[in-house]
Amino acid sequence: MTFMTSTPLMASPPPRPAPRPPRLRSGGLLPSGRSGLRLRRSSSQVLLPLLTLQACRRSVPAPRRGLEALSLDTKPRAQAQEQQLAAFRAWLKEGNAAVQSRGVRLQRSPLGGLGLFAQKNFPQGAVILEVPFEKCLEVDAHHFDLDDATVLQPILARAAEEYDVDAFVEVEAQKAVLALCQRLLLERQQGASSKFAEYLAVIPDPSELHPLQLRWPKRLSEQSALLSRMHHTVLERDNACMEALQPFEQVWKRRCWALNAVWTRAVHLVGAEGEERLSLVPLMDFMNHWTPTRSTSETWSCFYEIASDHLAVRAERAISKGEELTLLYGEFSDAQLLCNYGICPEMPCRNAFDEAAVSIGPYVLSSPAGEEAAAPDGALVAARAACLARHGWALQQKLVFRVPQELRPSGGDRVGPAHEEGRGLLALARLLSLETAEEVAQLEDEIFWMDLPGGSAPDLPLQVEKRAWQRVLEWLQEV
Incomplete structure (x- = not known):
């Protein structure tokens, strides 16, 4: 039965x-x-x-x-x-x-x-x-x-x-x-x-x-x-x-x-x-x-x-x-x-807990930091690649982020370790919004604070935040 x-x-x-x-x-x-x-x-x-x-x-x-x-x-x-x-x-x-x-x-x-x-x-x-x-x-x-x-x-x-x-x-x-x-x-x-x-x-x-x-x-x-x-x-x-x-x-x-x-x-x-x-x-x-x-x-x-x-x-x-x-x-x-x-949804677009996926490929390494920025030079591309590799991206793969979970800037109201909160998509956008290899070295620990013991949410320059969120919006428009 x-x-x-x-x-x-x-x-x-x-x-x-x-x-x-x-x-x-x-x-x-x-x-x-x-x-x-x-x-x-x-x-x-x-x-x-x-x-x-x-x-x-x-x-x-x-x-x-x-x-x-x-x-x-x-x-x-x-x-x-x-x-x-x-x-x-x-x-x-x-x-x-x-x-x-x-x-x-x-x-x-x-x-x-x-x-x-x-x-x-x-x-x-x-x-x-x-x-x-x-x-x-x-x-x-x-x-x-x-x-x-x-x-x-x-x-x-x-x-x-x-x-x-x-x-x-x-x-x-x-x-x-x-x-x-x-x-x-x-x-x-x-x-x-x-x-x-x-x-x-x-x-x-x-x-x-x-x-x-x-x-x-x-x-x-x-x-x-x-x-x-x-x-x-x-x-x-x-x-x-x-x-x-x-x-x-x-x-x-x-x-x-x-x-x-x-x-x-x-x-x-x-x-x-x-x-x-x-x-x-x-x-x-x-x-x-x-x-x-x-x-x-x-x-x-x-x-x-x-x-x-x-x-x-x-x-x-x-x-x-x-x-x-x-x-x-x-x-x-x-x-x-x-x-x-094995529970089948009764109706599409009904569940308030539904998610979307943003897929990011290695092409982002060569993308400009912002709309008005020039194409990145070799030093910036190399700095980006090294930084992302240190934080877990095997660069021959695509990354798949869940939204809205991966867009919480600093934890919101959720309970648990930082890794339970996501935020990887926003961290990636912030890194790609830096214009020089020197900035990458200087701000890496702030951007990827969730990978550090006792790390705390970053206080980044306003211009970096604006460029990061603009990039996120562009990614979301492709979903």
């Missing part, structure tokens, strides 16, 4: 006033909850055209049966699904560790698959669910390494890498993911005797558009440089994980089911004493992702918090009867949602 839904691999939320679930990013944890949303201008360069996605959907084979019913595999499919859901609901209420749900219902969602819906009005801050940890499938998450190895990379190295950092998770974090996959597969091998049998029976297969499930048409991944790199990274990451899981399960489909469940549904929980675990939280993992738009002030409906023996889901705002309960998985673009979760 296939119940298509997904909840992300994410971490425990920060304290209020922004108690929203953080997300796992490349090499470390970064809260996605903020005191307010920053709605971004999207660009069709990186959005997936609706017609292309519809064509891709038409090329998807008819839905295959998902996880075989553990004890109902002789029943007709619709009957088996309904009985499995009924058994799951009964299991949630079993024993001393029953899930406490206060007016919610599991039903089909217009967002796809199953979702949780409010059966009554909830005021802001109200407890909606309490899931005891005894009902959760968990492993120790001590493998998570909070020392982000990519922080030590020069800023331009990230724009030159083949992967997109938001689609990549460090090897140390993958150890915890693989451990939970193994636990999931071992429980499945126990069949109906597993303590989690009823829960396993309703964990869905990957979405039909997930890269592991569908060989994407070439035209789809070529919609943007960001999408192509992200797709490539997800495939490499997941294929490596599938290979690592082979000793525990020979059947490819079952490994795919387990890996997808952990990547898209597990949460990283940090207790009061600092203990860490990676957990699949029944019922909460059916809550769908909320996608912000640029034209609405509505926000996601729920957040979660950790108690000593359970996880509680609370109302982020007032919730009306009949409304679907949602979480913010992270500030994810349509491309990220498609590559990591």
Whole structure:
């Protein structure tokens, strides 16, 4: 059977006033909850055209049966699904560790698959669910390494890498993911005797558009440089994980089911004493992702918090009867949602977190510093090349920058190390706005302050800033 839904691999939320679930990013944890949303201008360069996605959907084979019913595999499919859901609901209420749900219902969602819906009005801050940890499938998450190895990379190295950092998770974090996959597969091998049998029976297969499930048409991944790199990274990451899981399960489909469940549904929980675990939280993992738009002030409906023996889901705002309960998985673009979760956008240009890509080639080394400047001499070109190489650009490659992320002059309101903030595009524009090799030597450390321990935002000459922003605008016009 296939119940298509997904909840992300994410971490425990920060304290209020922004108690929203953080997300796992490349090499470390970064809260996605903020005191307010920053709605971004999207660009069709990186959005997936609706017609292309519809064509891709038409090329998807008819839905295959998902996880075989553990004890109902002789029943007709619709009957088996309904009985499995009924058994799951009964299991949630079993024993001393029953899930406490206060007016919610599991039903089909217009967002796809199953979702949780409010059966009554909830005021802001109200407890909606309490899931005891005894009902959760968990492993120790001590493998998570909070020392982000990519922080030590020069800023331009990230724009030159083949992967997109938001689609990549460090090897140390993958150890915890693989451990939970193994636990999931071992429980499945126990069949109906597993303590989690009823829960396993309703964990869905990957979405039909997930890269592991569908060989994407070439035209789809070529919609943007960001999408192509992200797709490539997800495939490499997941294929490596599938290979690592082979000793525990020979059947490819079952490994795919387990890996997808952990990547898209597990949460990283940090207790009061600092203990860490990676957990699949029944019922909460059916809550769908909320996608912000640029034209609405509505926000996601729920957040979660950790108690000593359970996880509680609370109302982020007032919730009306009949409304679907949602979480913010992270500030994810349509491309990220498609590559990591198989979630297809309903409409192009709707997602406020969509991104665009600016591709820069080695031709910039020979460009004038400004509109009125002469062509650079050999000494300036050589100084530019040497400086950019020191900050991570292999000059035979193109750089691919994400905007608007790469245009924050000095960090804005985001949390985390400087390398999490981007700014590489603006740094490149500032360097190219210098008119002599001497200026490059004098101002390099200020322009690339994010590559220096304890560096601080630059105070550059006004004329340099004006030329830099003019160059940025020219690049953006080519997107």
